[in-house]
């Protein structure tokens with residue numbers, strides 16, 4: 167489904183990605199863990215070209231992303247992105263947040279886009295919040311709207327960048343629940359997270375990123391029980 | 407005490423009532439407000455164009471836009487106005503109010519373009535990223551997400567720009583336009599009273615700017631509430 171080959175990215179002098187390669191198959195759930203600053207967000211942002219990699223290849227179903235930069239808007243529709251800070255549009259209701267993509271990028275009619283928004287907001291448990299503005303929603307509710315907004319484009323793959331890191335502890339569960347449901351529905355996902363219990367539960371594979379490379383790539387039971395690399399062990403002993 | 411009171415009423419009478427001089431102040435205020443209004447409108451149009459050029463950076467035009475802002479910000483507005491009046495538009499038959507408005511509009515446009523740029527830059531980066539990650543084009547993201555939020559930042563600043571213009575246009579007397587300040591000056595010349603006319607002029611300016619300033623505050627609060 168998605169292939170990443172030898173990705174490099176620097177910000178000025180700072181080499182953030184130094185040869186990242188991986189493959190994610192359809193309906194796979196891959197969790198990315200690693201210390202802050204190890205390049206997890208940059209990796210994720212390169213996947214939908216919010217950052218342009220310096221070198222390397224990204225292919226989705228055989229289509230090379232960087233060679234199709236002109237069609238980037240089309241390609242991005244196939245990838246949903248959920249941000250740590252939600253990034254909801256404060257000038258729009260939950261419904262409009264979700265409907266904006268379908269109506270503008272997919273050319274859907276207002277009524278259809280609105281109906282899709284309602285259906286998706288119900289799916290994430292916010293049927294009663296469709297006409298609220300973001301400032302009237304809790305963090306957990308905001309993040310669920312953001313997930314519905316990404317789903318509204320009918321993506322083939324969902325990218326999550328620490329979706330629960332900005333939440334109060336009591337709201338983490340409701341967001342993870344929605345993501346788990348997506349996993350059960352067979353959505354392909356790459357999830358950067360610090361929730362190790364969650365990763366263990368939903369991930370098919372866990373990638374440990376360290377200093378701009380994927381240092382270890384293994385199923386969760388292996389990476390959490392008997393990591394191969396010393397660095398992985400060190401990191402896990404700090405967070406578990 | 408009685409003497410002071412008598413002097414005050416007397417000078418008010420001479421400077422305000424006799425020969426219906428208050429009418430001069432009212433007409434002057436009208437000119438000041440007209441020039442301000444037209445200047446703001448023109449300034450917004452020019453500022454918008456300039457801001458768009460500076461943000462989208464089309465080849466060739468960026469330097470022009472930057473040079474315009476530099477020239478306007480680097481020279482006194484009264485000099486700009488006099489040059490525009492005598493060297494550029496003096497030969498035309500345009501009314502002086504319009505010529506002054508063009509001069510102040512051009513001047514204001516440079517500042518407004520900065521307000522617009524700042525207002526857009528104040529919208530968090532994540533907003534553009536979220537919009538683009540949905541597959542929206544840059545233009546769609548600007549139109550539906552960034553600009554509506556930027557307007558909330560910009561509107562109160564525009565009212566403040568109007569307040570600045572009300573005061574700055576006090577120099578239109580240089581091209582013999584009878585605004586509020588010049589009306590005060592004319593009264594001074596007729597009554598040989600050095601400061602009472604200007605005291606009255608100051609009060610009228612203060613009343614006008616304070617009213618607008620209160621409006622700007624209310625506007626800002628309203629816009630912030632709906633965030």
Ligand SMILES: Nc1ncnc2c1ncn2[C@@H]1O[C@H](COP(=O)(O)OP(=O)(O)O)[C@@H](O)[C@H]1O
Pocket residue numbers: 177180182200201202203204205206207208209
């Ligand atoms: N736009 C940017 N400009 C400059 N430096 C950046 C930028 N984005 C990220 N970085 C730097 O790249 C490094 C990796 O960042 P990031 O990918 O966000 O790591 P992580 O998500 O693993 O914490 C950090 O040192 C960060 O400061």
Ligand SMILES: [Mg+2]
Pocket residue numbers: 206207208327328
């Ligand atoms: Mg990060």
